[in-house]
Amino acid sequence: MPQTDWLLKPQQLKDVYPLIERFQQHSDAFSSYLCDQLSDTAKQALSQGDKEALQVILADELNAVMKSEPLFDPDRCQNLTFKDANQKHRIERMSRVKGVSRFKLNRELLSLMYPEEIEGIAPSLVWRERVTGATRQVDKMLTHRSALLRMQPSFMIVGAQRSGTTSMYAYLAQHPLIYHARHKELHYFNNPYRDDMGHYRSNFPVSLFKPEGAITGEATPEYMYLPNCIERIQGKFPAIKLIILLRNPIDRAFSHYSAAYGGKKEDLSFEEAIATEEDRLAGEYERETTNPRYKSLALHRQGYKARGHYAEQLERVFTLFPREQVHISQSEVMYKNTAQVYAQLIDFLNLPAYTRASFANQTDIVREQLFVGGRSVSPMAPETRPILVDYFKPHNERLYDLLKCDFGWDK
Numbered sequence: 001m002p003q004t005d006w007l008l009k010p011q012q013l014k015d016v017y018p019l020i021e022r023f024q025q026h027s028d029a030f031s032s033y034l035c036d037q038l039s040d041t042a043k044q045a046l047s048q049g050d051k052e053a054l055q056v057i058l059a060d061e062l063n064a065v066m067k068s069e070p071l072f073d074p075d076r077c078q079n080l081t082f083k084d085a086n087q088k089h090r091i092e093r094m095s096r097v098k099g100v101s102r103f104k105l106n107r108e109l110l111s112l113m114y115p116e117e118i119e120g121i122a123p124s125l126v127w128r129e130r131v132t133g134a135t136r137q138v139d140k141m142l143t144h145r146s147a148l149l150r151m152q153p154s155f156m157i158v159g160a161q162r163s164g165t166t167s168m169y170a171y172l173a174q175h176p177l178i179y180h181a182r183h184k185e186l187h188y189f190n191n192p193y194r195d196d197m198g199h200y201r202s203n204f205p206v207s208l209f210k211p212e213g214a215i216t217g218e219a220t221p222e223y224m225y226l227p228n229c230i231e232r233i234q235g236k237f238p239a240i241k242l243i244i245l246l247r248n249p250i251d252r253a254f255s256h257y258s259a260a261y262g263g264k265k266e267d268l269s270f271e272e273a274i275a276t277e278e279d280r281l282a283g284e285y286e287r288e289t290t291n292p293r294y295k296s297l298a299l300h301r302q303g304y305k306a307r308g309h310y311a312e313q314l315e316r317v318f319t320l321f322p323r324e325q326v327h328i329s330q331s332e333v334m335y336k337n338t339a340q341v342y343a344q345l346i347d348f349l350n351l352p353a354y355t356r357a358s359f360a361n362q363t364d365i366v367r368e369q370l371f372v373g374g375r376s377v378s379p380m381a382p383e384t385r386p387i388l389v390d391y392f393k394p395h396n397e398r399l400y401d402l403l404k405c406d407f408g409w410d411k
Contacts, residue, residue, distance in 0.1 A: 010055035012118055066106035147201035149208060151179065155217035155241040155349055156233065158317075159224030161307060162255040163247035163331045167361055169219040171342050174357040177214045178349075179205040185220045189232040193292040197236065215349065221245075224313045225303065227289040234320040241349060242321060247331035248409045249308025249395070250388045256304050258377040265301050271384055277305055305391065311398035318402075330407050 110118055157165050166184065173180040182203040204216045223229040224244060233240065247255075257273055260266035266273060281303060284296035317326060327348045334341040338359040346354060393410050400406045 010052075010059040013055045013058055062110070066110070144198055144202045146206060147198040149206050150201045150204045151207045151210070151214070151216045152201065153181075153204060153217045153237065153240060154215035155243060156223065156237075157217070157219035157221060157243045157245070158230070158233075159221045159244050159313065160246055160252060160310065161221040161225070162252050162259065163221065163245040164334055165219050165221045165245055167359075168243070168245060168334065168342075168345070171338070171357055171359060172217075172345065172349075175346060175351060175354045177211060177351050179210065179214060179216045181205075181216060181218045184218065185222075186218045187220050187222070189229040190220070190222055190226045191228070191288050191292055191295045193228070193232065213351070215351070219243075222300070224317065225307050226299070227285055228292065230317055230320055238321075240325070242317065242326045243345060243348075244314070244317075244326065244328045245331045245334060246310055246328060246399075246407070248407070249305070249310070249392045250385060250409070252308055252331075253304040253388070254380050256307065260301055261377050262375055264375065269378075270304075270380060273302065274304055274384075274388070277302060281306060305388075308392060309395050311395060311402050314399070314402060328403065332407075 157169055159165075169180070169184050172178050186200070186203050188200045188203075203218070223233065233242075253274065254270060257266065257270045261270075268276065280298045281296075284299040287294050288296050288299060314328075327345060329341050329344070339357075342357060342359070343353060346352075389410060396407070396409050
């Protein structure tokens with residue numbers, strides 16, 4: 001649906017003066033905030049009593065505010081009056097969901113805050129959610145039944161998280177013979193695990209009418225780190241090719257923490273998080289290993305240092321896959337010489353060279369498209385890096401011995 005269909009029309013501000021009075025009364029933090037956004041032009045139109053002019057100005061300015069930043073904020077909205085618990089839950093959930101644009105969420109908030117003064121902000125997101133949910137169920141049924149007609153993955157990017165996997169998968173998908181999966185990260189082989197290859201295959205393109213030599217693949221960078229994933233992959237696709245990007249574990253850990261803290265999945269400082277990591281993860285790896293239905297949130301979210309134990313993870317990979325089926329690239333090299341690393345990967349996948357790929361930073365593009373409601377992250381304390389250099393040094397040396405290559409991370 002075009003975004004213009006969601007624009008607040010001037011005539012929808014049916015009780016414009018009561019609306020302004022609510023803004024100016026500062027009866028709640030939400031109204032006070034909106035009042036602060038009004039321009040001098042709007043205030044002048046108010047003083048002159050020009051209702052039609054004020055409707056136009058207010059509609060334009062409210063639309064501008066809704067498109068420029070998220071109105072939902074825990075402090076600003078703590079005193080909102082919700083119709084029921086489900087409505088409150090829906091607003092809070094939508095504020096965290098990546099696919100819901102801030103503009104649509106802001107409109108829902110306005111209709112909630114001013115139901116008497118603002119008319120018919122429709123179609124409602126509730127209705128859209130129901131329609132989308134029903135469509136999704138039908139789509140799921142049809143794709144699942146067509147699983148046998150779909151391509152099998154020829155490659156997987158299995159690690160490491162926060163190491164450029166989003167960008168590399170987007171670069172690979174530009175090749176005319178590489179067809180991307182329904183989603184970049186399918187998370188099929190990690191816990192909670194259910195052996196349903198029909199469901200898994202339904203995420204890949206239909207093999208009909210594809211050119212000769214076409215391939216597909218996915219990129220779930222947790223596979224290399226989480227228990228049982230590599231074993232499950234080898235059991236289903238023993239001939240598959242694995243792609244691994246390795247980033248300086250210190251930078252990877254802080255990037256991981258920044259995403260968790262900014263996404264409100266972490267409340268500790270970086271220094272506190274890495275200091276308490278062992279206690280938080282105690283016994284979790286073993287529990288996931290022995291119980292395929294158990295998913296440890298701590299293991300998935302808070303393994304800032306543990307995910308950087310690359311040698312330990314690669315040794316498990318090499319016990320199950322021959323090295324000629326595994327391609328390892330250093331993330332720092334990929335960032336500097338993207339075209340060169342891309343060409344190496346295309347050759348690794350036995351595809352013809354492709355020189356027209358665009359190498360924009362996909363992680364930044366995705367981040368700009370997400371709902372911006374996260375928290376800012378303070379830089380890493382200067383004294384923290386030397387501590388982490390010492391911590392990772394034996395793990396890095398073990399990696400260098402394994403790969404016969406020094407990445408120069410111990411500085």
